[in-house]
Amino acid sequence: INGLTEREHPCQVLADLQTALEAFRLKKTSDLRKLKIAYVGDGNNMAQSWMLAAALLGLEFVVASPEGYQPHREFQ
Numbered sequence: 093i094n095g096l097t098e099r100e101h102p103c104q105v106l107a108d109l110q111t112a113l114e115a116f117r118l119k120k121t122s123d124l125r126k127l128k129i130a131y132v133g134d135g136n137n138m139a140q141s142w143m144l145a146a147a148l149l150g151l152e153f154v155v156a157s158p159e160g161y162q163p164h165r166e167f168q
Contacts, residue, residue, distance in 0.1 A: 098137060099164065105141040109149075121149065128152045135163030 095102040112124060129146065131139050135157040143163060146153035155163060 096137065099140060100144070101137040101141045102144075104138060105145045108142075109145060124149060124151055128154070130154050130156065132156045134158065134161035139163050 093103055096104070109121070109124065112118070112127065112129075113121070116123075116127065118124060118126075129142070129151055131142050131153070133139065133156075135155065139155050139157065140163050142153060143155065145151070157163065
């Protein structure tokens with residue numbers, strides 16, 4: 093399964109969330125709220141997918157992107 097588009101990459105962010113659960117030995121998805129997640133890089137489909145996931149799950153999330161490479165406006 094690959095939900096990759098120019099704007100979003102939902103399957104990859106789900107895999108990243110699962111990896112965070114395993115790496116930090118968290119028991120449930122709501123435990124992710126204990127973390128502060130940072131994304132450093134261009135505001136591509138992964139940054140936008142992380143922003144959506146963070147909003148849906150209530151995660152503390154920040155994006156640091158170079159000027160001119162920020163996420164699409166409707167995602168900010």
